[in-house]
Amino acid sequence: MTASARTLDDVRSIVPPTLIERAFRPFWVLPLVVSIACIAAGLAVPTIEEALGKQVPFVFEGGPDGARGLLSTIASAMISVTGLVFSITMVVLQLASSQFTPRVLTNFLARRVSQLTLGVFTGTFLYSLTVLRSVRGGNDIAPFVPQVAVTLSFVLVLACVALFLAFIREITMSIQVGYVVSQIGDTAAKAVDDLYPEDPGSGPEMRWEPPSSQARWLHSGDRHGHLTHVDYEDMVRTAKAADAVVEIVVAIGDVVVERQPVARVWGLSEGVSTGDLFDDVEETRSVEKALTDALGIGQARSSRQDLTFRVRQLVDIAERALSPGINDPTTAIQVIDELHRILRPLVGRETPSPCIVDDDEVVRVVHRVPSVESLLALAVEEINHYGGESLQVPRHLHDMLEDLSYAARPELQPAITLWRERIPRV
Template sequence: MSTAPALVTVVERPHSIRHMSPLRRLFRPFWVIPALVSLAAVVVGLTLPLVDAGLRHQIGVAFPGGPDGARSVLGTIASAMISVTGLVFSITMVVMQLASSQFSPRILQDFLSTRITQWTLGAFVASFVYSLTVLREVRGASGGGEVFVPQLSVSLAYVLVLTAFALFLAFIRTIMSLIQVSDVVSRIGEATCRAVEEHFPEADDAPERGTWAPSGPERTVRAGDRHGHVVEVDERRLAALAREHDLHVELLVGPGDFVAPGTALARVWGDTAEDADEGVEKALALGSQRSLPQDPAFGVRQLVDVAERALSPGINDPTTATQVLAELRVILGRAVTRRDAPRHVADEDGAPRVALRSDTVEDLLRLAVEEVAHYGADTLQVPRALEQLLGELDAVALPEHRPALDRTRALVARRTEDD
C-alpha cells in the first residue's frame, strides 16, 4: 500500500552506532579493574623477590630490617588493607543506597562508572595480596636455611600503602561530590545539554529537504527474542539497507522506547520487504538501561525523578525541586532555540528512505514540567518556579515553539487547579 508523497526535512549527519572496542568492553564491568590490579600485584609479588635474591649488597633506600621486622611490617599492612577494603566496599554500598533512595535509581549508572571507586578498591586489595605474596618469601634463621629478606619487595609494600591511601582521599572527595544534590543535578544537566545540542539542529542551519514517497507492499517488522530499551539507532545502516533493497522504512520505536519480543519495530514498503527484517532489527541497539547520546529525554527524566523524590511526603524538600527546575531551564533553553530534529534519513542519492521516531521540543517541555507541576502544586516555591521557567523560555524560544509553550503553560495551569 502506498502513501501520498510528502516534502520532508532530512537528517544532515545520520547517526551510526559507535561499536565499543574490545578493550573498552573489557574494562566496562565494575570488578575488572580491581581484579586486574590484584593479579598484577600477585605477579609482582612473585617476581620482585627474585630480583632481591640477585642483589648481593644492601640498598640504601630499601627496607633495612631483619626477617622478624619484615614479617611484622607485611603482616600489619595485610591486615590493615583488608580492613580498609571492607570499609571502602561498605561506603560504596551505603552511598549507592542513599543515591537510589534520595535521588533516583537511574543515576547509579553514573556512580558505578566512576573509575576512582574501582581504582581505590583495586589498590587496597592489591596491597593486601601483594603483602601476603611477599610474606611467604621472607626466611629467618629458625628454619635452618639462609636468612633472606626481600628488601625491595618490602619497600614496595610501603609505596603501595601510600598510593592506596592517596586514592582513598580522592575516593572520599568523589563520594562527597556524588551525594550532593547540586553536583548530581549539575552533572546530569551538563550531559543532557550535550545530548540536546547533538539531537536538535541549530536554528540557522538550512534544512535539507526531500520527497518521502513510500510505495509497494507494506510489511511490519517485529522484534525477535531480544528485549530492552532502544539505546541507539544506526541511521546510516538503515538508509543503506533501504537503498540496497529499494525500500522505505518507518521506525515505530525510537531511543528510550522499550522493546519486548514481538514488538512492532518498523513498517517497511517495497517488493523485497521480507529481506529487511533482520537488517532492521540489527540497526537497533538494545540495552538494559536508557542512555543519553540519542535520547535527551532520558536526562530530563532523571532530573524530574530527583524533583519528584524531593517533593514526596517523606522528604518534602521543594527547594531541591526548584533547583532541578533551574537546571531544566538551562536544558530547555537550549532546546527551544533550536529546530525540531528532522525525522527522515536520506540515502547516498539524497532520497529519503527512513522515517525516524524521535522526541520533539514539545515532548521535552511536557516531560519536564507536567509531573513536577502535579506533585508540587501544594507548595509555594514550585508553581512560582514553573511560571518563571516558562516565562523565560517564552522570551528566547523560536516562533515555531511558542504554541508548544502556550499548550504547556495551559497544561501546568490545569494540573495546579486540579490539585
C-alpha cells in the same frame, strides 16, 4: 512539513558506546582488572628481581622477618579498609536511592574514583600476599628478600591513602543534591548539542513516506531491556550495501521484550548495489543480523543518546522532593533551574529530520527523535501536578516558561502557552 535530511556527518557526533566502554560499564570490571594486574605484578617483580640478582639503591633493606612483617601488616590493613570502602559505597547508594531516585544509581556506579579505589585496595591486599610467598629466609636453602617488590607494596599503600582521600571527597560531593542535579544537567546539555544541533541536517529537504512494497520485520531475538543506543553509521553502511531502507520503530529508551519487532526493512529481496540477488537465505539473515546488532539493548538506560532519560532523572528528583514524606520544594526549584538550562537552547532549535541519507543522498535509515514538545511536556507536567499546591513551584515554572517563550521558535509558542495556562497562578 519537510526538513533537511541528516547525513553521516550529521550523526557522527551521536556515537554509540565503544567496546571498551561497554566492557568497563559494570561496577566490578575495573576493580577486577586492577586486582589481576596486582597479582601479576606480585608474581613478576620478585621473579625478575631474583633473576637479575642486582642490588637496587633506595629500596627496602630489611631481612626476611622484616619483609614478612611489613607485608602481613599491609595485607591485614588493606582488607579491613576495603570493607570500609565497600560499606560506605553501599550506604551512599541506599541514600541516593531513597533521597533522590533509583534512576541515579547508574550515575553513582559509573564513577571511576569509587571503582578505582576499591580496585587498588583489593589489589594491594592481593599483591602483598603474592609477594609474601616469595620471601625466603631462616631455614630456607636459598634465602631471598624481594626488596623492590616489598618497596612497591609501600608505594601502593601511599596510592591507597591518596585514593581514599579522593574517594571521601567524591562521596561527600555526590550526596549533595546540587552536585547531583548539576552533573545530570551537564550530561543533558551535551546530549542536546549532539542530538539537536543548531544545524539539524545538511542533506536535501525531503518528506519520507513508507514504500508501498512489503517490508521485512527485524526482531529483538532473545534480548530484552531498553534500547540504549543506535549505531547509525554502521546501519547506514549495511543498508546501503543491501540497497535497503530501515525504519526503526522504537525510540531510544523504550523497553524492548524478547522477539519484539524493532525495525522494518524494505529492499532486502531486491538485491544489493552490485546487482546480485539475495537468493541465499543465509546471506539475507546475515544482513538482518548486522542491522539488528546496530541496535543496542541493555538492562540500564544510557544517557549518551537518551536525552529523555536525563530529563526523567531530574523530574524524578523533583517529585521525590515534593512528596509529603520529604516536603523539600527548594530541591524542586533547583531541578526546575536545571531543566530551564536544558530547555532554553532546545526550544530554539528544530527537531531533526528522522531521515538519514547515505553519500548518494538516498534515505537509508529512518528514526524519529523525541520532539521538543514532548520533552517540554515531560519537564513540566509531573512537576506541576505534584507541586501545584506549593508556593514556590508554580511561580518558578511560570518564570521558566516565560523565558522559554522569548527563546522559542514560532511553532513551539502554542505548546508553551498551553502549559502556562495549565499552571496555577500563585
